[in-house]
Each structure stands twice: as structure tokens, then as C-alpha cells.
Amino acid sequence: MPNERSEAAMTTSANEIQHSATALLAEHFGADLLVWSQNRDNVRVKVSEDRVFEVLKCLKMLGGFDMLVDLTAVDELEYPDATDRFRVVYCLLNMTSGERLIVLTYVNDPNPTLPSAYPLWKGADWMEREVFDMFGIRFTGHPDLRRILMPEEFTEYPLRKDYPLRGRGERHNFPVITRAES
Numbered sequence: 001m002p003n004e005r006s007e008a009a010m011t012t013s014a015n016e017i018q019h020s021a022t023a024l025l026a027e028h029f030g031a032d033l034l035v036w037s038q039n040r041d042n043v044r045v046k047v048s049e050d051r052v053f054e055v056l057k058c059l060k061m062l063g064g065f066d067m068l069v070d071l072t073a074v075d076e077l078e079y080p081d082a083t084d085r086f087r088v089v090y091c092l093l094n095m096t097s098g099e100r101l102i103v104l105t106y107v108n109d110p111n112p113t114l115p116s117a118y119p120l121w122k123g124a125d126w127m128e129r130e131v132f133d134m135f136g137i138r139f140t141g142h143p144d145l146r147r148i149l150m151p152e153e154f155t156e157y158p159l160r161k162d163y164p165l166r167g168r169g170e171r172h173n174f175p176v177i178t179r180a181e182s
Helices: 007-029 052-061 124-135
Strands: 035-039 042-046 067-075 086-093 100-107 113-115 138-140
Touching (some): 007 042, 052 086, 052 100, 052 113, 067 124, 100 113, 124 138
Parallel strands (some): 042 100, 113 138
Antiparallel strands (some): 035 042, 067 086, 086 100
């Protein structure tokens, strides 16, 4: 099929992305500061939580990664060999070249906090609110960090692995809204 790219072409493309991004970040942050990995055509870089904003800013301003495609989190509680509680994932895209890069960082309890990516990409607004709402990860500098999916009165974070599947019995505390009232 003419639209399919060969595996070799995807690997070459991923290697080129890793090489260009590696060179850029090595120049600004030092080659041994970041951990690179690749899975198929996904190039990933692991960054410490205290440097993540600087790395994201460098990738946007100098690397051309002008779109934040996705921002999410993974609770790694009870993952084999996991050393941190939460993995925060930033999926970036250079809309000119089509390059994609995944930036990973980790935060831990009791106060998982990262700087907001909102100053770089306005689209981070609702994505950070969702991560806060579901995992309890706070983003400092966010202009309106409040719940986006759960009611304001909800005190838990339902996508944490230690949250029970059937909840903690909090449903009876919320008012029932009928279709006519919504």
C-alpha cells in the first residue's frame, strides 16, 4: 500500500528524531542528564521532575515541538521494578517536520507536583486538570487547577491504583440530578 511506511523507514525516522533531540538537549542540559529509549517508532526521553519544564521549553522554543498532543499519567503502584509512584507523559509533535517525542517524568507521594506546561502550550489547561482530577498530581502555575470530571466535593482520585473499584461509599453524598434538571 502506498500510505504504509516500511518498518525500516520508521526506525530511521525515529533514530533521526532521537539524534536531533539528543543533540539539542545534550547541548543545553548535558548528555548524561537524560535517559533515552525507543519502542518501535516512539522515541522517549526520561527527565527528572526538577528539569522537566526547562526541557519542555527547550524542545518547544529550539526543537520546534510546537504541539502538546497529550499529557497523561500512569500510576505505577505495585508495578514490578517500579521505583516511583506516578509517571507523567508528555507527547509532543513538531507540526512542520512531523517528528514526535515522548517526554517522561516521575513524581511521588505525599505531594506529587510538577510545573505547569500551560505557559508553553495553552492546550495543557484541560489535560493538566484531568491528571489532577484523576491522579491528584498538582501543576504549579496552572491558572485554574480544579476538578474537570469529578464533582468539586469529591475528595479522592479515582485512577490511583489504591482507590477501590467500587469507590469508598461516597456516592450517597452527591445530589441526584435528573434529566430534566441537567
